[in-house]
Amino acid sequence: MSEIDPKLLQQLDEPSRQEVAAFIQQESSKMKIQSSVTSFTDKCFKKCVSTIDNGNLSNYEANCMNDCLNRFLDTNIKIVEILQKLQK
Amino acid sequence: MSSFLGLGGSKSNSGAGSSLSSVQTQQVKDQVKSSIATEMATAYATSLVNSLTENCFDKCILQPSSSLTSVEENCINDCASKFMRSWNLISKSYIARINNP
Numbered sequence: 001m002s003e004i005d006p007k008l009l010q011q012l013d014e015p016s017r018q019e020v021a022a023f024i025q026q027e028s029s030k031m032k033i034q035s036s037v038t039s040f041t042d043k044c045f046k047k048c049v050s051t052i053d054n055g056n057l058s059n060y061e062a063n064c065m066n067d068c069l070n071r072f073l074d075t076n077i078k079i080v081e082i083l084q085k086l087q088k
Numbered sequence: 089m090s091s092f093l094g095l096g097g098s099k100s101n102s103g104a105g106s107s108l109s110s111v112q113t114q115q116v117k118d119q120v121k122s123s124i125a126t127e128m129a130t131a132y133a134t135s136l137v138n139s140l141t142e143n144c145f146d147k148c149i150l151q152p153s154s155s156l157t158s159v160e161e162n163c164i165n166d167c168a169s170k171f172m173r174s175w176n177l178i179s180k181s182y183i184a185r186i187n188n189p
Contacts, residue, residue, distance in 0.1 A: 055169030
C-alpha cells in the first residue's frame with residue numbers, strides 16, 4: 001500500500017476514481033463473505049468433527065456442517081427478531 | 089469507504105494542468121488494484137492459517153512431546169484436508185442461502 005503516491009491518486013480523473021472505488025467495494029464484499037465462511041467453518045468444525053481418521057468428510061460430518069451453518073443463521077435471525085420486539 | 093484514499097470525492101482535484109496521461113492513469117489504477125488485491129489475499133490467508141492451526145492443533149496434538157510424531161503429522165494432514173473440505177461445503181451452502189433466503 002505504501003508504495004503508491006497519494007498525489008498520483010488525486011490526479012486520477014473521475015471515471016478512474018469510480019472504477020477503483022467500485023473495485024474496492026467488490027473486493028471488500030468478497031472479503032466479508034470469505035471471512036464469514038471461515039468463521040462459520042471454524043465454529044462448525046469444532047462441533048461436527050470429533051475424530052480425524054482420514055482426510056474426507058463423512059456423510060454424518062457433512063450433514064452436521066450443513067445443519068450447523070443453517071441453525072447458526074436461524075439463530076442470528078431469531079436474535080434480530082427478539083431485539084426488534086424489545087425496541088417496541 | 090467512499091472517502092477511501094480520496095476516491096469518489098468531489099472533482100476538485102482533477103483540475104486541468106495536473107491530469108495524467110492515459111498510460112499513467114492505467115498504471116496508477118493497476119497499481120492500486122493489485123495492491124488492494126494483495127492486501128486482501130494476505131488477510132484471507134492469515135485468518136485461514138490461524139483457524140486451521142488452532143483447530144488441528146486442538147484435534148491432533150493431545151500430548152505435546154519434544155517433536156511432532158508421525159501420527160501427529162498424518163493427523164494434521166488429514167485435519168487440514170477435512171477443514172478445507174468443510175470450508176468449501178460451508179461456502180457453497182452459505183452462498184446458496186444468501187441467494188435464496
